Amino acid sequence: MSGYAQEIYERVVRNNPGEPEFYQAVKEVLDSLTEIIDANEDKYRSVSLLERLIEPERVVSFRVPWIDDNNVVHVNRGYRIQFNSAIGPYKGGLRFHPSVNQGILKFLAFEQTFKNSLTGQAIGGGKGGSDFDPKGKSDREVMLFCQSFMTELFKYIGADRDVPAGDIGVGAREIGFLYGHYKRLTSLYEGVLTGKGIPYGGSLGRTEATGFGLIYILEEILRHRGGKLKGKTAVVSGSGNVATYAVAKAQQKDMRVVAMSDSDGYVYDPQGIQLDVVKEIKEVRRGRIREYAEIVPTAEYYEGKGIWTIPCEIALPCATQNELTLEDMQTLHANGCRIVAEGANMPTTREATDYALEKGIIFMPGKAANAGGVATSALEMAQNSMRMSWSFTDVDAKLQHIMADIYDKTASAAERYGVPGNFVLGANIAGFEKVADAMMAQGIC
Ligand code: NDP
Ligand code: 2IT
Numbered sequence: 001m002s003g004y005a006q007e008i009y010e011r012v013v014r015n016n017p018g019e020p021e022f023y024q025a026v027k028e029v030l031d032s033l034t035e036i037i038d039a040n041e042d043k044y045r046s047v048s049l050l051e052r053l054i055e056p057e058r059v060v061s062f063r064v065p066w067i068d069d070n071n072v073v074h075v076n077r078g079y080r081i082q083f084n085s086a087i088g089p090y091k092g093g094l095r096f097h098p099s100v101n102q103g104i105l106k107f108l109a110f111e112q113t114f115k116n117s118l119t120g121q122a123i124g125g126g127k128g129g130s131d132f133d134p135k136g137k138s139d140r141e142v143m144l145f146c147q148s149f150m151t152e153l154f155k156y157i158g159a160d161r162d163v164p165a166g167d168i169g170v171g172a173r174e175i176g177f178l179y180g181h182y183k184r185l186t187s188l189y190e191g192v193l194t195g196k197g198i199p200y201g202g203s204l205g206r207t208e209a210t211g212f213g214l215i216y217i218l219e220e221i222l223r224h225r226g227g228k229l230k231g232k233t234a235v236v237s238g239s240g241n242v243a244t245y246a247v248a249k250a251q252q253k254d255m256r257v258v259a260m261s262d263s264d265g266y267v268y269d270p271q272g273i274q275l276d277v278v279k280e281i282k283e284v285r286r287g288r289i290r291e292y293a294e295i296v297p298t299a300e301y302y303e304g305k306g307i308w309t310i311p312c313e314i315a316l317p318c319a320t321q322n323e324l325t326l327e328d329m330q331t332l333h334a335n336g337c338r339i340v341a342e343g344a345n346m347p348t349t350r351e352a353t354d355y356a357l358e359k360g361i362i363f364m365p366g367k368a369a370n371a372g373g374v375a376t377s378a379l380e381m382a383q384n385s386m387r388m389s390w391s392f393t394d395v396d397a398k399l400q401h402i403m404a405d406i407y408d409k410t411a412s413a414a415e416r417y418g419v420p421g422n423f424v425l426g427a428n429i430a431g432f433e434k435v436a437d438a439m440m441a442q443g444i445c
Helices: 003-015 020-039 041-046 049-053 102-118 139-153 172-186 206-223 241-252 275-284 290-295 326-334 350-359 371-386 392-416 423-441
Strands: 058-067 073-084 090-096 124-130 162-165 233-236 256-261 265-268 300-303 314-316 339-341 362-364
Touching: 003 020, 003 041, 003 049, 020 041, 020 102, 020 350, 020 423, 041 049, 049 423, 058 102, 058 139, 073 090, 073 102, 073 139, 073 162, 090 102, 090 172, 090 371, 102 124, 102 371, 102 392, 102 423, 124 139, 124 162, 139 172, 162 371, 206 241, 206 314, 206 339, 206 362, 206 371, 206 392, 233 241, 241 256, 241 275, 241 314, 265 290, 275 290, 290 300, 326 350, 350 362, 362 423, 371 392, 392 423
Parallel strands: 090 124, 090 162, 233 256, 233 314, 314 339, 339 362
Antiparallel strands: 058 073, 073 124, 256 265, 265 300
8 A cells, every 4th residue: 555545544543543443444445446546646636535435424323222121221322324325325234233333333334335336236335233232132122222223213314315224133123123113203114224024125035145145156256267166165154144045055056064153153064054953043043053063963063263174165254354364264275275255244354365365265355245135135125116026036136147247347357457366456446436436426525
């Protein structure tokens, strides 16, 4: 990084104290854009393009008081980061997890801006959430929390303004509660959230979309190299929405998935993960992944981190940011792993990413690899505005087309900039170009 990009990076660190994940996400993008920034420096400087690109258009933060089943009052903090609306209304998930803070949501909203651009759809970048922990809470407590959260959030969102969705800790149950309360507060029946239930405006295929999309782009990677998914061994971290449907599609493609995890530990099943067991534990009972090994005799449970020590050809991190470190990448490489594709947002540390690229591991960053979720959210928005619903087959076909298109854009941008196969650079450039063009055209705003 040099010149203008370096100045901007220093500005980010100076103006956003204590937000390391945000610095990390910005640095990766600026590093990728060095050549394009150098070539357009005067043009970009004249309108402070980069200064505007790294500053969220709006950050909303609010108190979320709620009462638990024992009548104890709790107070959490809620946020919505409306990062960039150059190409469409803000779009991005809500995360409920105790680790949530402003810096993490800013990194996610910043990434979302480029990811959404890559999908080719008219959606800007946003993200929100709360440090509320839904784990161990009753349905009633989750509902009361969601209602209190929406009591503030509804002022800032709308079908043509900002359309939140799910992320960690926010699934169909939470979206239902949030939607019901939005409707009550506004008297509007509109597509203000995506990931809704099918009976009230949800799109078929949205639940599966992020995981399925990840496998579709993986298939594209292999197709361009004369390879196939069939028979490949994979390790998938996490056991939530993204991990579950990545495993489902991988198994449909005859891959062998031998491990999954949660924040407590991981299970290794050399016979191949039985996904119906995982779904029963996670989706029905809201239990822990360790229960898998109590049910399936061929599996072993290991407490703590360590899932990346299991030999595999393909690694799919689908849990959370910075879960795959340099040491993990070295181990994966030594064990013969040849492809890493990010189902989660920024799950790979920068050092690990650089090591993968240096060693020739094919590395598909989250911006491209997990964009199928938000792309299908945009399809849900389209169906809502038309008051129509498409079949699962239609939505899935569109998703496959979108993922192939994202692969092409990413690969060709990398080629144009003289680093074929560097999908990190390719995704950042391809995502940036459209946003930058739109910002340039719209004047100083
Ligand atoms: P879920 O809440 O459904 O699942 C999250 C999974 O990751 C759980 O298995 C969880 O374990 C694990 N996990 C969460 N936080 C941590 C942590 N700090 N350390 C270790 N494990 C952790 O979320 P999603 O599947 O929706 O999201 C997973 C990732 O994918 C996130 O990075 C998200 O931003 C990204 N993503 C999600 C999309 C979507 O459509 N849902 C779209 C694109 C990206 P535990 O249950 O123990 O907490
Ligand atoms: O990170 C993501 O892309 C998501 N959590 C999905 C966002 C969305 O609006 O569907």
